[in-house]
């Protein structure tokens with residue numbers, strides 16, 4: 001059947017759900033926030049290139065030249081997709097997690113970091129992890145509105161002692177509530193106080209145009225597998241200066257321009273100053289090419305159409321959930337908050353893991369349950385009503401020996417047909 005307007009053909013539409021009791025229903029993939037089904041167009045591009053791939057930057061042979069050309073042109077495609085400034089660098093990484101860990105390792109030593117407790121762990125944890133060059137990490141409490149978020153950041157930065165380097169890390173769209181964060185205003189607040197900002201766009205980029213230059217963010221990170229490409233590649237893009245000044249993320253071939261035995265023992269190394277500095281080893285050229293293919297497909301489909309289509313699904317889900325007794329949709333910023341196609345909820349008296357398991361086994365619907373790698377956020381959202389005695393008895397995941405803390409998350413995007421959403425609401 002013809003895809004709905006604004007809808008791209010995705011592989012997920014052809015997948016049957018073998019676990020459905022006595023049924024052969026089309027599998028309804030409603031867990032795009034974890035990993036979105038790859039676009040058919042991306043698979044086609046990858047399949048067309050796969051027989052020809054070779055190692056990039058490493059040979060005069062035809063396959064190596066072709067791969068180098070595709071790898072570097074993929075970098076340019078991503079830079080265009082993100083609206084990067086001319087002197088920004090686009091580094092291919094493994095994922096958003098990898099991108100943010102890379103940035104944490106590349107900070108000028110002692111950089112103060114500011115982050116809200118509401119972040120995904122990939123954005124919350126790297127700054128105080130082993131490889132991080134960060135100094136003090138300030139964790140701000142969950143704000144109640146976008147305006148509160150800006151005010152809280154503003155006053156935290158105003159209270160800074162000294163004028164050393166500082167970095168703010170913030171999400172563009174929450175992987176739990178789907179709510180949009182005021183990125184432009186937070187960036188302005190950061191810059192007012194001499195801090196820089198990295199945008200975690202893992203959930204934003206698949207649903208919304210991201211324009212680095214227009215927003216003013218200093219870096220942006222996202223993952224290919226949430227942007228309708230396969231696993232294995234991600235992106236860190238933005239200001240070159242800190243990346244160029246930092247030690248390479250990994251030491252090895254490709255990152256090094258010249259290596260000599262040192263007179264006094266050991267080796268002297270001259271490192272690359274381009275993105276290759278942080279891409280040691282044979283790069284994942286297929287992963288980069290797949291991301292570029294997804295960027296092209298989304299650009300051609302047009303975000304206006306994609307956003308309009310997705311917002312009808314968001315409205316359909318929220319209206320459907322509002323009609324069901326005992327369902328509470330999780331929100332930090334209130335019912336009117338703008339959000340992408342990510343909705344989490346709890347149902348009075350029901351265990352979220354059991355609901356998710358039943359949706360899968362009985363209805364062929366894939367959703368996510370749990371704490372979504374954002375424990376402090378789920379704690380803030382469910383603190384008072386996170387679990388009833390019944391859900392504990394039903395085996396809800398325990399919140400560190402406290403009340404059970406978990407929710408169900410339904411998420412969707414390009415290629416999601418109305419039928420999947422309707423089946424989900426009917427099943428619930």
Ligand code: PMP
Pocket residue numbers: 033034095096097098120122123171173174175200202203223373
């Ligand atoms: N940030 C957000 C907001 C996310 O939703 C995720 C993935 N759930 C990540 C970061 C981490 O992405 P990845 O697992 O691809 O590294």
